[in-house]
Amino acid sequence: MRLLFSIAALTLVSAAPPVAQQPVQYTLAPEVSGGNITALRVQVRFRADPSGTTDFRWDDGWSGERHLWQWARDVKVQGATGVEQSNDGHWRIRAAPDASLTVTYRIVSAYDHDPTVEDSEQARPVVRPGWFYAAGNALFGFPAGREKAPVTFDWTGASGIGFASDLEHLAGRTRAALRPGTVADALESIVIGGHDLRTFPARDGSGVRVATIGSYAFTPEQLDRLARRVVAVERDFWRTDRGAPFLVTAAPLVGNPAVMSFGGTGRGDAFALWVDHRAPLDRMKWLLAHEYFHSWNPARLGTMPEDRDARPAHYWFSEGFTDYYARALMVRAGVISPAEFAAQWNEMLAAYAGSPVRTLTGAQAASAFWDNDAAQKLAYQRGALLAAIWNRRLLEASGGRTNLDTVMLAQLAAARTSDGYATDIFRRLAARSGLSVDDDEARHLARGEPILLPADTFGSCATIVTEQRPSFSxxxxxxxxxxxxxxxxxxxxxxxxxxxxxxxxxxxxxxxxxxxxxxxxxxxxxxxxxxxxxxxxxxPQGKERVSVQQMQTTRASDRQCGQTLGGMASATLG
Incomplete structure (x- = not known):
């Protein structure tokens, strides 16, 4: 009996794990000619599928870009008996079952110039003579069906070229993992580097690193300090992730004299910023707060539809609530003043009042989302307005003891064990707290009726007034x-x-x-x-007149006012 047991145990230990559980190994390196960076070279090592045919592919789409493989050049496969390329970004590799395969290719730049505010599509890789920037979705191909497979990553750089990525949080040949990682994590990554990369390591116990390329209206040191403060505030709100590894990157946009543009995107344990070189540091407060909040919303609060065309109908929660909290948490913590808080809301309220798509139905807004900037902003605007209204209702119904935070923190806990869309989980938990959102959703999100803030939405420190003013033109x-x-x-x-x-x-x-x-x-x-x-x-006044809601602060700018404007419950205030 013991002998048989020992043999069985030995067999289990020595048996190779299924292909889907074997690691996919990524290696990234710059291609350099005459001191200039010309491309990024990627190597992917993995085992062939047991069927004898492995589908090597790119993600279906991200950030509005459906053809993420289009910047890959010179795809080569070692260990295969045959390779067939299709027109849809798939390479079908024939090889012996479980054979060792190595795919190599080059990623070239989507731009032949430094990106401008008109070029700020974050899905597209940038490879310039002095620097590079790329999202994992466009950078990394992968064997189909292995999104949950473990992954390792190594950077083999050239002298004088700095590098930073949240992939460094994963295991490498000579590096222990700061957290476990999968192929899906590699796709949701960011890489940045170049001759003048500035990096700020995580030496304060926060786990936060900051990396910047180029020059801005603020110094890299100022961005580093601000990023760490914003991260700390939001980790305290969610009561999680203190000390967890996190990366903030900033890449430059060449400005347009007529407009200023800056933006960002959450990348799991990083967020990536594209910043107009003229944008002031104050503008970064909201942007950093918004992007970091995406580390939880919606990723840890439930799921989103996989279908690209279905997702916009859920953005009122994932983007609008994130906008609401980006302002609320910063004024609570004193990162922005009550006057700055009011100015941020007033800018949004004026944009909403003058929006040419303000009364689109939900179906119309979702259909126009990917092609119309105003329709994209509408989801943010509607969600933030409803979040403020619902926060006030919860406070009033509970005598000041419960607010929107109560629902959000409950949702974070519930989503760990519950499946379902984040919007559905929110509705259920809001109802449990005494807040029914069905009527507001039907009126404002489905039928497109304008949303008006009650005068006391932000408590005793501010009032909402309505002004008649010329349209902006x-x-x-x-x-x-x-x-x-x-x-x-x-x-x-x-x-x-x-x-x-x-x-x-x-x-x-x-x-x-x-x-x-x-x-x-x-x-x-x-x-x-x-x-x-x-x-x-x-x-800049047009011929029409519009009704615009605006926030007027009514009390001194003290800490108590910051917390009241930020919608805190009295139990939390104590």
Whole structure:
């Protein structure tokens, strides 16, 4: 009996694990010519499928890009008996069952210039002579069906080229893992590097690293300090992840004189920022808070539809609630002042009031989401407005003891053991706390009725007022002008811009003043006209008038007011 048991045990130990459980090994290196980075070389090692045919492929799509394999060149396979490439980003590899396979390829740049604010599609890899930036979705192919397989990663860099990635949190040949990782983690990664990469290691016990390329209106040290503070605030809110590894990256965008642009995306245990080199540090507060909140919402609060066209109907929660908390948590912690909090809300409220798609039904907004910037913003706006309203209702119904935080923290716990969409879990837990959201969803999210904030939405420190103001209009076709290299197109002869001297054919060199969607603040443009430069200043007002809700603070900017504006429950305030 013992002998038989020992033989069986020995057989179990020595048997090879199934292919799906064997690690996929990634290695990344830069290709350099004459000191310039020309491409990124990827090596993927794995075992062949038992069927004899392995499908090597790219992710189906991410961030609006469906053809993520299109930047791969010179795909080669070692260990195969045959390889067939299809037109849909799949390489079908024939090999002996469980054979060792090595796929190598080059990733080239999606751009032949430094990315601008018009080029800020984060799915597309950037490889410039001095730096590179890429999301794992476009960088890494993988054997189909192995998304849950363990993964290792190594960077084999060249001298003088810095590198940073959340893939460094995973195991490598000479590196112990800071956390377990799978192929899915490799796809949801970010890599950045270059000759002037600045890195700030995690030496404060937070686990947070920061890496930046290029120059901005703020120093890398300022971004590092701000990022660590924002991360600490949100970890305290969720009561999780203290000390967990996390990476913040920043890549530069060349600005457009007519607009300022910055954005980011959450990448599991990292978030990646694309930042206009003119954007001030204050603008980074909201952006960092928004992107880091995505570490939980929706990833740990439930699932989202896999179908790309179905997801926009759920963005009111994943994006709108994230917008709400990006402002609420920062004012509670004093990262932004009550005045900054009001200014951020007022900017959004003005944009919502003037939105050309404000009354789209839910189905119409979802259908337009991927092709219409205003429709994309609508999901953020509607979700944030409803979050503020529902927070207030919970406070009032509970006598100040329960707020939206109560539901969100309960959802974090529930989602660990519950399957289902994050929106469905939220509805169920909100109802358990005495908040029914069905009527609001039907009116505002499904039918598209405008959302109006009650005057006391933010408590005793602020009131919501309604103003009648002119609609916001630049007086020219901004999109056509940007597409024409900032040469002015479509000036309205009846607009204040024309009266101030703006004409078609002038080249905009810089916007010197003005606020997005604010018709009451003067707009200034430095233009070049027949070789001469001059500044044109006017009020960006259209012919129509719109009703705009605005927040007015009513009490001194003390800490108690920051917590009240941030929607905290009295039990938490104590």
């Amino acid at each position: 630049r007086g020219f076709d901004a999109e056509a002008t940007a597409a024409a290299g900032n040469v002015v197109i479509g000036v309205d002869p009846g607009h204040p811009a024309y009266a101030a001297g703006l004409r078609n054919g002038m080249k905009i060199l810089e916007r010197t003043e003005g606020e997005p969607d604010n018709a009451l603040v003067p707009y200034g443009l430095l233009v070049e006209d027949q070789g001469a430069k001059r500044t044109i200043r006017y009020l």
